[in-house]
Amino acid sequence: MVLFLLYSYLKNYTCMFEFNAHLDADYINEIYGGDLSIVQIMFSSFLEESIPVWNEMYDKIVSKNYAEVGRLAHQIKPSFSMVGLTFLHPKIQAFETFAKSGPAQGELLTQYQQIAVDVNHAKLVIEEDLKRMEDYV
Template sequence: MSAISHPLLDSKYLHEIYGGDQSIIQIMFETFLEDSLTTWDEIYLAIEQKDFLKVGALSHQIKPSFSMVGLTQFHAKIQAFENLSKNNSSQEILMANYLELDTQVKEAKKVIETLLSEMN
């Protein structure tokens, strides 16, 4: 099988942690789509409910998931978002930041879905 490659993905990182084992990468992609993105959607609801502790906890929970599928550039972005939730930011600021990040997360989701379909 060929190496996984896309500008959004850190292919070198994926190779380092999975040794090129496409079956493990496939499992991680599936888990990311099924679990991590569901958690990402839960963050939106927590912002709507002004449950900022939950926003911070969920952000912290999913942060490594992005790296585990090669989306290493998201780590700092999710960390900054998590910090906002813990620094008494307003609901409006959190929602604006979430929606900005959400556009990028949706793009990353499409990339992962496409790569996953190519693996099957």
């Protein structure tokens, strides 16, 4: 009984962390059950794996390797939702579809740059919340 009460308290304690307003906190808490240690792993993984792939897409656009751009967009698309950036998922989906359609280089680059504004801001938000989580736990 004591362990159950302690677990309940700790579980509620981890859910008290306030995520940045740009993140879908309800979604994060739902999929990770309020476990900040898992959220930290996912945030770190997003920064270490997904952001470099996003940046790599620029070079693929410049070299007109649109099939690879589409493949890379598809590869990282789920990671945006997994860190609470649910608003970016449909933008990445549309970008992936557009890249696979064989667009003009300028059009694809323009769309990439527009989304990059959101991705770069999201990266800062994830970095800040990751730091706050490390200080919190």
